[in-house]
Amino acid sequence: MKTSRMKSLMKAGIVALFVMTAAGSAFAQDASKAVANNGVAGAKASQKSFEVIDSAGLNIPDPLIPQSTEHFVDEDLVTTQAGQLVVTKSIDLAATCTAGTGVLYYLMLDDVPIRNSTVFSRTGVTGQISGVTAIDVAAGPHRIKIGEQCTTPGATVSGGTVTLIGITSIIVLP
Numbered sequence: 001m002k003t004s005r006m007k008s009l010m011k012a013g014i015v016a017l018f019v020m021t022a023a024g025s026a027f028a029q030d031a032s033k034a035v036a037n038n039g040v041a042g043a044k045a046s047q048k049s050f051e052v053i054d055s056a057g058l059n060i061p062d063p064l065i066p067q068s069t070e071h072f073v074d075e076d077l078v079t080t081q082a083g084q085l086v087v088t089k090s091i092d093l094a095a096t097c098t099a100g101t102g103v104l105y106y107l108m109l110d111d112v113p114i115r116n117s118t119v120f121s122r123t124g125v126t127g128q129i130s131g132v133t134a135i136d137v138a139a140g141p142h143r144i145k146i147g148e149q150c151t152t153p154g155a156t157v158s159g160g161t162v163t164l165i166g167i168t169s170i171i172v173l174p
Contacts, residue, residue: 050173052084052116052132052134054115054116054134057115057118059151060104060115060118061104061149062115063113063115064104064106064113064115064118064147064149065113065149066106066108066113066147066148066149067148067149067150067156067157068095068147068148068149068156068157068160069108069145069146069147069148070093070095070145070146070148070160070162071145072162072165073089073091073093073145073146073162073165074143074144074145075089075143075144075168076141076142076143076144077141077142077144077168077170078140078141078142079137079139079140079142079170079172080139081139081172082136082137082138082139082172083136083137083172083173083174084132084133084134084135084136084137084172084173085109085132085133085137085142085170085171085172085173086130086131086132086170086171086173087107087109087114087117087130087131087132087133087144087168087169087170088128088129088130088168088169088170089107089128089129089130089144089146089166089167089168090127090128090165090166090167090168091125091126091127091128091129091146091162091165091166092124092125092126092162092163092166093105093124093125093126093146093160093161093162093163094121094123094124094125094160094161095124095148095157095158095159095160095161096157096158096159096160097150097151097152097155097156097157097158098150098155098156098158099150099152099154099155100150100151100152100155101122101151101152102120102121102122102150102151102152103120103121103122103124103148103149103150103151103157104118104119104120104148104149104150104151105118105119105120105121105125105129105146105147105148106118106119106129106131106146106147107129107130107131107144107145107146107147108144108145108146108147109133109137109142109143109144110137110142110143111143111145112133113147114131114132114133114134115131115134116131116132116134117129117130117131118131120151124161128166129146132173142170144168144170148160
């Protein structure tokens with residue numbers, strides 16, 4: 001009786017060892033795929049599979065033509081890859097107009113307005129302004145600005161006040 005039990009246990013041990021070896025081999029394959037796919041097992045290599053869609057915007061001029069920029073908040077950043085850019089700037093900024101009650105504030109990358117970053121305010125912007133470039137942008141140095149323009153036709157920006165300049169960041173989309 002002891003011999004048959006011993007044989008059964010040995011067979012079970014061999015089966016368990018075989019299962020563990022097979023599972024370890026499968027795990028090693030998934031782990032090597034994970035390294036090749038930025039740490040996500042079973043993921044496919046990233047391809048440009050996104051799009052940016054902007055609405056026309058209610059009463060947002062197209063194209064945006066800045067009447068003013070607050071030059072002391074300009075920042076220079078360098079990207080090492082080309083692609084569409086997600087740009088974010090933290091700011092506490094207020095401007096006034098010669099007539100009317102509202103100002104459009106928006107990010108500008110290398111003097112080109114980022115239309116989908118446009119925000120309207122009667123009292124200024126406190127927080128973050130973010131937007132995505134409409135086209136791919138080459139790698140290299142870039143200047144980030146904030147453009148301002150009055151909403152009332154014929155009015156111009158007559159002054160601005162910046163009380164806080166925060167962090168500016170760029171994310172390069174593949």
